[in-house]
C-alpha cells in the first residue's frame with residue numbers, strides 16, 4: 458500500500474502548481490506549498506499506511522465543522538439542530554452569505570459552510586472556552602491522539618482578520634438566527650479551525666466515523682445511523698461548491714479545509730487523510746483532489762463503483 462501511495466503522490470505532485478496557499482488568513486500563507494502527505498487508516502486500530510509528508514502539522518480549518526457538528530448534536534439532538542440549520546447542498550463558496558440576507562431565508566444552507574458552522578458551534582452548551590474544550594476533546598478521541606492542540610498563531614491571525622465571518626455572525630444575530638454572545642461564538646469557531654493535526658490524525662478521524670462513531674451518544678439516533686448521516690452530509694456538502702462534481706468523480710464522503718487537508722470516510726471502518734496546502738479556486742487542496750481521485754479510481758472506492766476489489770484493501 459505504501460508503494461501505491463508514493464506512486465500516487467508522485468503522479469499528482471505537479472498539481473501543486475495549479476493551486477495557491479490560502480492567504481486571506483495571513484498565518485496560513487506561511488505554509489510550505491510543496492508539502493504533500495497521505496495516510497490510509499485500515500480497519501484495525503494500529504494499521505496506518507502513509508507516504509510523503511504525513512508528519513507535517515497543519516490546521517483543521519473547515520474539517521473542524523464535522524467535529525463541532527457532532528458536539529452540537531450530542532448537546533442538542535439532531536432535530537433541534539436542523540430546526541436552525543438547513544440540510545441543503547450549496548452552489549455558493551464556503552464563506553458566502555448574501556442569501557442569508559434575503560427576507561425569506563432563516564437558515565444557513567447546511568452546517569458545513571461557514572455561516573452554518575458558526576451557528577452550530579454556537580449551539581454547543583457552555584461558554585466559549587468550554588465549547589472549544591469539548592471540540593478539542595472529541596477531536597483527540599476521534600483521532601486517538603491525546604496530544605492534539607491548536608496553533609495559537611493561526612487562531613490569532615484569523616481572529617484579527619475574520620471580518621467576513623464576523624459579518625455573517627452579526628447578520629445572523631440581527632435576524633434572530635444566532636443568539637447570545639456573538640464574539641464568544643466566533644472565538645470558539647476561530648480556535649476550532651486552528652486545531653492542529655497531521656494526515657494520520659485525519660485518516661483516523663475518517664476511520665472513527667466509518668466504524669460507527671463509537672462513544673457519540675445522541676438522543677434519538679443510534680451511532681451507526683449517525684455515521685450514515687455524517688457520511689450523507691459530507692457527500693452532499695463536504696467539498697464546498699465542488700461537492701456535486703466531487704461526489705461523482707471521487708464518490709467518497711469527505712471534508713476539506715483551507716489549511717490543505719482532506720479527510721475521507723472509506724467503507725468498512727477505514728479512513729483517508731491528505732495534506733497539500735496549495736488550494737484550487739474552490740478552496741480545496743489541488744494535489745489533494747488529484748490524489749484522492751486517483752486512489753478512488755484505482756481502488757474502486759467510489760460508492761457507485763461496484764467493481765470492488767476482490768482482495769482486502771488491507772492486504773494490498
Ligand code: GLU
Nearest residue numbers: 518519551571650714715
Ligand atoms: N477558518 C476558515 C474560515 O472560516 C475555514 C474555512 C475553510 O476551511 O473552508 O474562513
